[in-house]
Amino acid sequence: MRIISAKKITEAVANLCLKANCSLREDVLRRIRSVYRSEPNKKAKAALADIIKNAEIAHREKMAICQDTGLPIVFIEIGQEVRIKGDLKKAINSGIIKGYKKGNFRESIVSNPLKRNKPSYRGAVIHMELVKGSRIKITVMPKGFGCENKSTLKMFLPTAGIDEIKEFVVGAVKSAGPDACPPYVVGVGIGGGAEYAGFLAKKALLKRGVSPNEARGAVSGLERDLLNRINKLKIGPMGLGGKTTALAVNVETYPTHIAGLPIAVNLSCHALRSATVIL
Amino acid sequence: MKDKIKTNNIRFEQLKSGNAISFSGIIYTVRDQAHKRLITDLKKGKKLPFDIKGAVIYYCGPTKAPQGKVIGSCGPTTSSRMDEFTPFLLQKGLKGMIGKGRRSKDVIAAIKKYKGVYFLASAGCGALISKYVKKAEQVAYADLGPEQILRLKVENLPLIVAIDSRGRSIYGKD
Numbered sequence: 279m280r281i282i283s284a285k286k287i288t289e290a291v292a293n294l295c296l297k298a299n300c301s302l303r304e305d306v307l308r309r310i311r312s313v314y315r316s317e318p319n320k321k322a323k324a325a326l327a328d329i330i331k332n333a334e335i336a337h338r339e340k341m342a343i344c345q346d347t348g349l350p351i352v353f354i355e356i357g358q359e360v361r362i363k364g365d366l367k368k369a370i371n372s373g374i375i376k377g378y379k380k381g382n383f384r385e386s387i388v389s390n391p392l393k394r395n396k397p398s399y400r401g402a403v404i405h406m407e408l409v410k411g412s413r414i415k416i417t418v419m420p421k422g423f424g425c426e427n428k429s430t431l432k433m434f435l436p437t438a439g440i441d442e443i444k445e446f447v448v449g450a451v452k453s454a455g456p457d458a459c460p461p462y463v464v465g466v467g468i469g470g471g472a473e474y475a476g477f478l479a480k481k482a483l484l485k486r487g488v489s490p491n492e493a494r495g496a497v498s499g500l501e502r503d504l505l506n507r508i509n510k511l512k513i514g515p516m517g518l519g520g521k522t523t524a525l526a527v528n529v530e531t532y533p534t535h536i537a538g539l540p541i542a543v544n545l546s547c548h549a550l551r552s553a554t555v556i557l
Numbered sequence: 558m559k560d561k562i563k564t565n566n567i568r569f570e571q572l573k574s575g576n577a578i579s580f581s582g583i584i585y586t587v588r589d590q591a592h593k594r595l596i597t598d599l600k601k602g603k604k605l606p607f608d609i610k611g612a613v614i615y616y617c618g619p620t621k622a623p624q625g626k627v628i629g630s631c632g633p634t635t636s637s638r639m640d641e642f643t644p645f646l647l648q649k650g651l652k653g654m655i656g657k658g659r660r661s662k663d664v665i666a667a668i669k670k671y672k673g674v675y676f677l678a679s680a681g682c683g684a685l686i687s688k689y690v691k692k693a694e695q696v697a698y699a700d701l702g703p704e705q706i707l708r709l710k711v712e713n714l715p716l717i718v719a720i721d722s723r724g725r726s727i728y729g730k731d
Contacts, residue, residue, distance in 0.1 A: 325679070325680075328679045328682045328685060329679075329681065329682060331682075331685055332679070332681070332682035332683070332684050332685040335684040335685055335688070336630070336684040339623075339684070340623075341620075341623065341626075341629065341630055341684045341687070342620045342629060342630040342683065342684065343630070343681075343683070343684060344630060344632055344681050344682075344683045344684075345617065345618060345619050345620050345629065345630040345631050345632050345634075345683040345703075346618075346632075346634070346683075347620060347630075381620075382620055382621040382622065382623045382629050383620050383621070384618065384619070384620040384621070384629075384630075384703045385702050385703055386618075386703065394590065396700055396701065396702050397701075397702040397703060397704070398702075424634060424635045424657075427635070455658070455659060455728075456657070456658050456659060456728060457635050457636075457637055457657065457658030457659055458635065458658070459657065459680045459681040516657070516677060516679070516680050516717075517658065517659075517727075517728060518717075518727075547680075547681050548681055549681050
């Protein structure tokens, strides 16, 4: 049995918060640079240039890429041969607070969603999964809420056609329009139950290789087609037009019930932030 | 760019939707909860923490200022969440708003009626925008944390006119 201390987890989470908030994911930045090079629309190109410049400043000066340092979403996969010494949930939350304090990040969480008390750093969303092996994989995703607000779920009929489904996903982006910091990364969760489709849509944003050329697997055709359709909306960076409304569409699927077909869309702004470590 | 204008001396009525300008002057950060409080105070006839007449407000909740910096990351937040409060503020003399994204029909009509202007700042570029902020002071509602009202002095802040005082929108008629 491998033993990992809660303290080590706190340290790891704190570092991930700093990395994710200040250094834009390499695959995301690479994709933004690539669409910048091929964008013919002048206003859109200028907006993309700002986005690149912003990422460079944030990385160099260890500043938050965006003032919305998000609701921290933590994905943790724990090998079943690991024993954690100490309180795991407490360790994760302490790591968030430590990292966010150190980075001068924003206190964006209200502990009571109805009373809306003074915001703090406390209350990360934690998704835990028990997996094979003796390692722990931790991902921190600071999720901005401008784009989170545009997320949506629909319970389709099991007889729904693929075009209907595509229309729903494209419609979600159309309805977000210029409001949630396009160009977007579009996470789509298909299958499971209502809550699991939502989880898959968010998890889809973690897929590496935010680039249509790197898309692989059974859903890559669907991802490519959705991306083409979304980019035909011509919303563009800051909503100023141009050919890049989405940087990528990532789809995750899971088995579902014969009576239904849950589909969730989770949008990310261009500042798709996450960082991962394996302990 | 040809249509680059310094707003120091310009009347907002002269700006046209689509203009790229650089703005120097005073702006107040006001977002969701602060809007709610301002409106409540106005309706009660209370004095506001800053003079709304002729003011420019910025929909922004910045990160904390790192040591040696005036302000942290400070990009715009989604403007449409403020739509329900905006016509009343315009009626009370609010002149300019800075944010990101679309506004409601009611807001566009009120902008036209009261000759206001709605600007876009670089969305999702908070680190970059912080470079244009020269001074930041607390004004009110410290208990709201990042949603408190700050008075910012900005120099040459790049903005795009999204809705001009004649109600013309950069996003068309949607």
